Amino acid sequence: AQSVTQLGSHVSVSEGALVLLRCNYSSSVPPYLFWYVQYPNQGLQLLLKYTSAATLVKGINGFEAEFKKSETSFHLTKPSAHMSDAAEYFCAVSEWTDKLIFGTGTRLQVFP
Protein backbone atom coordinates (compact mmCIF):
# COMPACT_ATOMS: atom_id res chain seq x y z
CA ALA A 1 0.00 0.00 0.00
CA GLN A 2 1.11 3.53 -0.64
CA SER A 3 1.99 5.81 2.24
CA VAL A 4 3.20 9.34 2.83
CA THR A 5 5.42 10.71 5.58
CA GLN A 6 5.69 14.34 6.56
CA LEU A 7 8.85 15.03 8.51
CA GLY A 8 8.31 17.51 11.31
CA SER A 9 4.88 18.11 12.78
CA HIS A 10 5.83 21.74 13.50
CA VAL A 11 8.02 24.12 11.49
CA SER A 12 8.81 27.68 12.54
CA VAL A 13 10.32 30.35 10.30
CA SER A 14 10.80 34.09 10.39
CA GLU A 15 8.88 36.31 8.01
CA GLY A 16 10.88 36.57 4.79
CA ALA A 17 12.74 33.29 5.36
CA LEU A 18 12.62 30.20 3.17
CA VAL A 19 9.82 27.74 3.86
CA LEU A 20 10.63 24.04 3.42
CA LEU A 21 8.06 21.40 4.31
CA ARG A 22 9.12 17.81 3.73
CA CYS A 23 7.10 14.98 2.25
CA ASN A 24 8.27 11.49 1.34
CA TYR A 25 6.09 8.83 -0.23
CA SER A 26 6.21 5.13 -0.87
CA SER A 27 4.80 3.83 -4.11
CA SER A 28 5.53 1.01 -6.49
CA VAL A 29 4.15 2.96 -9.44
CA PRO A 30 4.45 6.61 -10.45
CA PRO A 31 2.11 8.41 -8.11
CA TYR A 32 0.01 11.51 -8.24
CA LEU A 33 0.99 13.83 -5.38
CA PHE A 34 -0.77 16.76 -3.78
CA TRP A 35 -0.17 19.51 -1.24
CA TYR A 36 -3.08 21.03 0.66
CA VAL A 37 -3.27 23.93 3.11
CA GLN A 38 -5.70 24.25 5.99
CA TYR A 39 -6.37 27.43 7.95
CA PRO A 40 -7.91 27.13 11.44
CA ASN A 41 -11.46 25.82 11.47
CA GLN A 42 -11.61 25.60 7.69
CA GLY A 43 -11.53 22.89 5.06
CA LEU A 44 -8.47 21.95 3.02
CA GLN A 45 -7.50 23.93 -0.06
CA LEU A 46 -5.43 22.48 -2.88
CA LEU A 47 -2.05 24.23 -3.20
CA LEU A 48 -0.59 22.21 -6.06
CA LYS A 49 -0.48 18.77 -7.64
CA TYR A 50 1.97 16.56 -9.51
CA THR A 51 0.51 14.35 -12.22
CA SER A 52 3.61 13.07 -14.05
CA ALA A 53 4.17 16.12 -16.23
CA ALA A 54 6.82 18.65 -15.17
CA THR A 55 8.73 17.65 -12.04
CA LEU A 56 8.72 21.21 -10.69
CA VAL A 57 5.17 22.19 -9.91
CA LYS A 58 4.07 25.73 -9.17
CA GLY A 59 1.05 26.34 -7.02
CA ILE A 60 -0.92 29.16 -5.50
CA ASN A 61 0.41 31.76 -3.04
CA GLY A 62 3.99 31.44 -4.34
CA PHE A 63 4.47 27.81 -3.29
CA GLU A 64 6.16 25.19 -5.42
CA ALA A 65 7.18 21.56 -5.05
CA GLU A 66 9.65 19.34 -6.82
CA PHE A 67 9.04 15.67 -7.54
CA LYS A 68 12.24 13.66 -7.05
CA LYS A 69 11.74 10.04 -7.97
CA SER A 70 15.21 8.97 -6.81
CA GLU A 71 14.51 10.35 -3.35
CA THR A 72 10.76 9.53 -3.33
CA SER A 73 10.20 13.08 -2.18
CA PHE A 74 7.83 15.93 -2.93
CA HIS A 75 8.96 18.78 -0.68
CA LEU A 76 7.04 22.04 -0.58
CA THR A 77 8.94 25.33 -0.70
CA LYS A 78 8.36 29.06 -0.75
CA PRO A 79 11.26 31.51 -1.07
CA SER A 80 9.94 34.10 1.37
CA ALA A 81 7.46 33.37 4.15
CA HIS A 82 4.60 35.71 4.88
CA MET A 83 2.60 35.92 8.08
CA SER A 84 -0.46 34.76 6.15
CA ASP A 85 1.29 31.45 5.36
CA ALA A 86 0.81 30.29 8.94
CA ALA A 87 -1.41 27.22 8.62
CA GLU A 88 -1.32 23.43 8.54
CA TYR A 89 -0.06 21.73 5.40
CA PHE A 90 -0.90 18.23 4.23
CA CYS A 91 0.83 16.09 1.64
CA ALA A 92 -1.21 13.37 -0.09
CA VAL A 93 -0.54 10.55 -2.55
CA SER A 94 -3.00 8.76 -4.79
CA GLU A 95 -3.46 5.08 -4.26
CA TRP A 96 -4.50 4.42 -7.85
CA THR A 97 -7.58 2.68 -6.62
CA ASP A 98 -10.17 4.73 -4.90
CA LYS A 99 -8.77 7.27 -2.48
CA LEU A 100 -5.95 9.58 -1.46
CA ILE A 101 -3.58 8.85 1.40
CA PHE A 102 -2.84 11.89 3.55
CA GLY A 103 0.16 12.62 5.72
CA THR A 104 -0.31 13.68 9.32
CA GLY A 105 0.30 17.32 8.55
CA THR A 106 2.89 20.00 9.34
CA ARG A 107 1.94 23.12 11.23
CA LEU A 108 3.82 26.17 9.94
CA GLN A 109 4.39 29.11 12.28
CA VAL A 110 5.71 32.40 10.92
CA PHE A 111 7.30 34.86 13.32
CA PRO A 112 7.65 38.59 12.59
Next chain:
Amino acid sequence: DGGITQSPKYLFRKEGQNVTLSCEQNLNHDAMYWYRQDPGQGLRLIYYSQIVNDFQKGDIAEGYSVSREKKESFPLTVTSAQKNPTAFYLCASSIGPSTEQFFGPGTRLTVL
Protein backbone atom coordinates in the same frame (compact mmCIF):
# COMPACT_ATOMS: atom_id res chain seq x y z
CA ASP B 1 -20.40 29.19 -7.81
CA GLY B 2 -19.58 25.52 -7.70
CA GLY B 3 -18.49 24.03 -4.44
CA ILE B 4 -19.18 21.88 -1.42
CA THR B 5 -21.37 22.94 1.44
CA GLN B 6 -21.51 21.43 4.90
CA SER B 7 -24.06 22.30 7.49
CA PRO B 8 -24.15 23.27 10.20
CA LYS B 9 -20.75 24.81 10.97
CA TYR B 10 -21.08 23.98 14.67
CA LEU B 11 -23.23 21.24 16.14
CA PHE B 12 -23.88 20.31 19.75
CA ARG B 13 -25.54 17.10 20.82
CA LYS B 14 -26.14 15.20 24.02
CA GLU B 15 -24.41 11.91 24.56
CA GLY B 16 -26.44 8.97 23.24
CA GLN B 17 -28.15 10.90 20.46
CA ASN B 18 -27.67 10.19 16.78
CA VAL B 19 -26.80 13.22 14.67
CA THR B 20 -26.63 13.69 10.88
CA LEU B 21 -24.12 15.96 9.17
CA SER B 22 -25.02 17.34 5.79
CA CYS B 23 -22.75 17.45 2.73
CA GLU B 24 -23.86 18.76 -0.65
CA GLN B 25 -21.83 19.40 -3.82
CA ASN B 26 -22.74 21.01 -7.13
CA LEU B 27 -19.49 20.12 -8.91
CA ASN B 28 -21.03 17.11 -10.65
CA HIS B 29 -18.41 14.89 -8.99
CA ASP B 30 -18.95 11.16 -8.82
CA ALA B 31 -16.86 10.47 -5.70
CA MET B 32 -17.50 11.80 -2.21
CA TYR B 33 -15.68 11.29 1.09
CA TRP B 34 -16.05 11.84 4.82
CA TYR B 35 -13.04 12.47 7.06
CA ARG B 36 -12.63 12.96 10.76
CA GLN B 37 -9.93 15.30 12.05
CA ASP B 38 -8.61 15.32 15.60
CA PRO B 39 -5.73 17.49 16.85
CA GLY B 40 -2.39 16.01 15.86
CA GLN B 41 -3.89 13.08 13.94
CA GLY B 42 -4.35 14.44 10.46
CA LEU B 43 -7.31 13.21 8.42
CA ARG B 44 -8.87 9.80 8.94
CA LEU B 45 -11.22 8.39 6.32
CA ILE B 46 -14.64 7.34 7.61
CA TYR B 47 -16.60 6.41 4.45
CA TYR B 48 -16.38 7.09 0.75
CA SER B 49 -18.60 6.66 -2.25
CA GLN B 50 -17.55 6.43 -5.88
CA ILE B 51 -21.03 6.32 -7.33
CA VAL B 52 -24.65 6.77 -6.35
CA ASN B 53 -26.14 3.98 -4.22
CA ASP B 54 -22.72 2.56 -3.40
CA PHE B 55 -20.24 3.32 -0.60
CA GLN B 56 -17.32 1.70 1.19
CA LYS B 57 -15.97 1.79 4.71
CA GLY B 58 -12.83 3.74 5.35
CA ASP B 59 -10.36 3.31 8.18
CA ILE B 60 -12.65 4.31 11.06
CA ALA B 61 -16.22 3.45 10.00
CA GLU B 62 -17.38 1.98 13.31
CA GLY B 63 -20.16 4.08 14.87
CA TYR B 64 -20.91 5.94 11.63
CA SER B 65 -23.32 5.40 8.74
CA VAL B 66 -23.83 7.05 5.36
CA SER B 67 -26.17 7.04 2.39
CA ARG B 68 -25.72 8.09 -1.23
CA GLU B 69 -29.15 8.34 -2.77
CA LYS B 70 -28.30 11.36 -4.92
CA LYS B 71 -25.09 12.26 -6.72
CA GLU B 72 -24.85 15.65 -5.02
CA SER B 73 -25.53 14.53 -1.44
CA PHE B 74 -23.59 12.32 1.00
CA PRO B 75 -24.93 12.71 4.57
CA LEU B 76 -23.05 11.22 7.51
CA THR B 77 -24.82 9.96 10.63
CA VAL B 78 -22.85 9.78 13.84
CA THR B 79 -24.57 7.13 15.92
CA SER B 80 -24.62 6.62 19.66
CA ALA B 81 -22.26 3.68 19.10
CA GLN B 82 -19.41 6.07 18.28
CA LYS B 83 -17.47 6.22 21.52
CA ASN B 84 -15.80 9.59 21.09
CA PRO B 85 -17.67 11.61 18.45
CA THR B 86 -16.42 15.06 19.33
CA ALA B 87 -14.27 16.11 16.37
CA PHE B 88 -14.04 18.22 13.21
CA TYR B 89 -15.70 16.49 10.26
CA LEU B 90 -14.73 17.22 6.67
CA CYS B 91 -16.55 16.25 3.50
CA ALA B 92 -14.80 16.15 0.13
CA SER B 93 -15.56 15.27 -3.46
CA SER B 94 -13.59 14.44 -6.58
CA ILE B 95 -14.22 13.74 -10.25
CA GLY B 96 -13.05 10.20 -9.75
CA PRO B 97 -10.85 8.03 -7.58
CA SER B 98 -7.26 9.15 -7.03
CA THR B 99 -7.84 12.66 -8.40
CA GLU B 100 -7.62 15.80 -6.35
CA GLN B 101 -10.30 16.21 -3.75
CA PHE B 102 -12.21 19.40 -3.06
CA PHE B 103 -13.18 20.01 0.54
CA GLY B 104 -16.10 21.61 2.28
CA PRO B 105 -15.67 24.05 5.19
CA GLY B 106 -16.22 21.36 7.84
CA THR B 107 -18.60 20.76 10.74
CA ARG B 108 -17.35 20.87 14.32
CA LEU B 109 -19.37 18.40 16.38
CA THR B 110 -19.33 18.60 20.16
CA VAL B 111 -21.04 15.93 22.20
CA LEU B 112 -21.88 17.02 25.72
